[in-house]
Amino acid sequence: MGDDDAELDSLVRKRIRGLRVAQGWSLEELASRARLSQSTLSRIENGQRRLALDQLVTLARALDTTLDQLVETAGDDVVSSPMIDGAHGVLRWPVKADPGMTVVHQRMTDPPPDSPARLRAHPGREWLVVLSGTAILLLGNRRLRVETNQAAEFPTMLPHAIGAENGPCEILGIFDRDARRGHQSGRAAPTE
Numbered sequence: 609m610g611d612d613d614a615e616l617d618s619l620v621r622k623r624i625r626g627l628r629v630a631q632g633w634s635l636e637e638l639a640s641r642a643r644l645s646q647s648t649l650s651r652i653e654n655g656q657r658r659l660a661l662d663q664l665v666t667l668a669r670a671l672d673t674t675l676d677q678l679v680e681t682a683g684d685d686v687v688s689s690p691m692i693d694g695a696h697g698v699l700r701w702p703v704k705a706d707p708g709m710t711v712v713h714q715r716m717t718d719p720p721p722d723s724p725a726r727l728r729a730h731p732g733r734e735w736l737v738v739l740s741g742t743a744i745l746l747l748g749n750r751r752l753r754v755e756t757n758q759a760a761e762f763p764t765m766l767p768h769a770i771g772a773e774n775g776p777c778e779i780l781g782i783f784d785r786d787a788r789r790g791h792q793s794g795r796a797a798p799t800e
Contacts, residue, residue, distance in 0.1 A: 728768065742772070747767075
């Protein structure tokens with residue numbers, strides 16, 4: 609076994625044990641969930657038994673994770689810089705684990721549109737948190753105040769827009785692939 613393989617083997621064993629402990633489960637409880645004997649699980653965690661693919665799949669399911677997450681290593685690209693979208697006044701970060709997701713930081717100074725015709729709908733989901741100030745989220749017929757440290761999540765098929773209330777606010781938003789496309793295509797209201 610090469611050094612890289614030995615490091616991955618050790619990492620996976622530590623993750624199995626760490627996830628079990630984080631769930632508050634004993635060896636016996638995880639072994640039961642994974643349909644393994646307690647001694648087999650103990651030997652897997654302690655490096656005294658070979659890691660078999662079928663057991664890893666079973667353990668990943670029992671730990672409510674994926675095989676990919678169980679064996680993934682931290683790459684060199686842990687830190688990323690934003691892409692600057694000057695036309696919309698936002699910074700964008702792609703989410704590497706899910707290339708369809710985008711994180712956006714935006715400072716808003718304008719209130720939301722006062723005309724319901726300016727609300728836009730498009731496929732997708734959005735999540736946002738207000739970092740400072742107060743945002744007004746227009747969502748269908750509702751007008752919601754989202755204050756500092758509060759978050760909102762909604763399907764973007766509901767007509768929506770967001771703006772600042774009584775001064776600037778900063779938001780951090782996460783868009784799925786469809787919501788991002790809706791914003792990039794210009795179909796979404798410019799205040800978003």
